Amino acid sequence: MNRRLDVLVCSGAACVSSHSAEVKSALACEIDARGLSDEIRLVETGCMGPCELGPVLLIYPGGTFYVRVSPNDVAEIVEEHFLKGRPVRRLLWETPEARRIAEEKKQVPFFEKQQKIVLANCGEIDPENIEEFIATGGYEALGRALTEKSPEELIETLVASGLRGRGGAGFPTGLKWRFVARESGKTKVVVCNADEGDPGAFMDRSLLEGDPHSVIEGMTIAAYAVGANHGYVYVRAEYPLAIRRLKTAIEQARNAGLLGLNILETGFAFDLEVRIGAGAFVCGEETALIASIEGERGMPRTRPPYPSTSGVFGHPTLINNAETWGNIRHIVLHGAQWFAAIGTPQSPGTKVFALSGKVVNTGLVEVPMGTTLREVIFDIGGGIPNGKAFKAVQTGGPSGGCIPAEYLDTPIDYESLKKLGAIMGSGGIIVMDEDNCMVNIAKYFLDFTCDESCGKCVPCRAGTRQMLDLLEKITDGKGETADIDRLRSLGMMVASTSLCGLGQSAPNPVLSTLKYFGHEYQAHIHEHRCEAKVCPSMIRFEINPAACRACDKCRTVCPVTAITGKPGTPPYQLDAQTCIRCGRCAEVCPFDAIAINSGDLN
């Protein structure tokens, strides 16, 4: 019998941790037991997007999208859907905001506003099977580039497309290619930056896990355009699955004559090597990354010379971010005009974001540039969970800033975000609600950059330390008015005198929270009040005598016996002096009788 159904099981990192593998093997067993193996093809894909709802399944034809599937659901899916053709309604994605159940994937609000170009294959094909990539038009761009286009034409196309680097800084990609193409060196190198060091970002990871060939194809086209014969993909060690799938893809491309000495029989030679990072944030910076590829400590080097002149082992080097590479084949296939018409004139194309934090639909999204923050967080992300109020959105990781509610209608593009004191960054979008303290968030990022400073420049190494000390002083309840000015002037000094982007942007989280959430700093300093009730020095646990039913639960969990009372005789007493603010009593109280308060008593 002919193949009737394609059943795609998401095997992205998040779904794997929600046990997608068990779902897949249960499906395989059931399909086999029912004798349907010839009719149904079971495929593991990369991330489909809505990671929080995993494991997710996508079934073609029809595009049925099942969420939160467990192995126990499998028998019903096979019986009802595969055999009788009736989708299992209870597993469809119910979106309260649309008041309907989505019969198909494309009806889900989460997907409606997205435009998938870089991620087009991610979640739709088997990343470990080169045939599937080729079937979607994969390596066609490479074929055309090698046989129909000169290197100059390709570079002109890239320049005209307006593509800008997706690694954070937004430098025009075509220009960078041109610089490297003009270098006279005999040996040139192409590098993919997949270090993805921003905590809270998983775009590059998902791309490498879900569609590794698109990155390989982009790099090979560039190698032809700039005259390079060797390439490196630098992936962080924390991504073993991405590394494995990438290596498999490279091997398959070699076997298919798409990498190696004589690519597509054109005589063009190019090959790729995977280099694994070792956990240093600064290694995402291009000159540090180059030092790390060379096997050295990843310390940034002074530019010039730029990598385009002297990069890996002194050779002219073209370095782009993984997502930038993922765009190339589409631009070559569809042309510069097509690309330039997507997004905004200054920032053409789409951008992939990793949406996380206090938002209903966490996961991976791709939208045209110029989409507003509100659309991403509320229309796609489904808003803030548990009825809480939105407070801020953080973009750009440790180099970025926190944007308050009044700017939610800002279009996402390089310039608009920069104007607000944030940056596009590589694509992490972290949503915060009323329970997040912005001084604590600033401290969190400073702690990160202070720890990750490579130590080469004094302003970065010592300046971030001093800023962190000041922030700790404030969250410990010892802040003074003058500390705000100290933070500001230190911030400007660190930003203007550090060598690399890490130090130059490290003060951003502090400066942007000072600008938009200055009142929280003031409340910490003058009233010892942490509005979000996060900073331990400023919170106290109090038993509400009217609500306490003397159930004795809190007393038994308190590790320091700060709570006293007799079962059945309310209210219980909590001694604030003894309390270490571990919060366990509030966690166990069945009657919500234990409140957390903040601010000076008067």
Add this chain to the structure above:
Amino acid sequence: MTGVITAQQSETLQRILDEFKGTQGPLIQVLHQAQDVLGYLPAEVQSAVADGLALPLSTVSGVVTFYNFFRTEPRGEHVISICTGTACHVKGADRMIDILRDVLGVGLEETTQDRRFTVQGVRCIGACGLAPVMMIDDEVYGKLDRKRIQEILALYE
């Protein structure tokens, strides 16, 4: 070589070194593989690597200390990596560290007395959608709270 590593391990190390002979800038990749096999990189392994690649020992130890991923101390049977990345931070990673301390009696970068567990902090494991997240060895566990942490740890008892 004597002491911490066995003859068999030292043989494996030699094989790794041979494999990378002649490649450019192999140090970090060699250290990765060595750590994979041995679990950590004690001084004698670092000097063997230095000899094998004809590099000064100071270069090798400089690289080992620079990168967070390399370890010079042995670890417990299971490694609990609690994510301290931003998405996990805003969803209460600090609280999860407190809970682990409660349950296991050790904090970050510490190993339990019975050497069963080492707890360490990591920066984002890319499962931010499921924050807060931890990893035990290679297994990722998301949507943590006290109850889930207790249930998960029970699986390793």
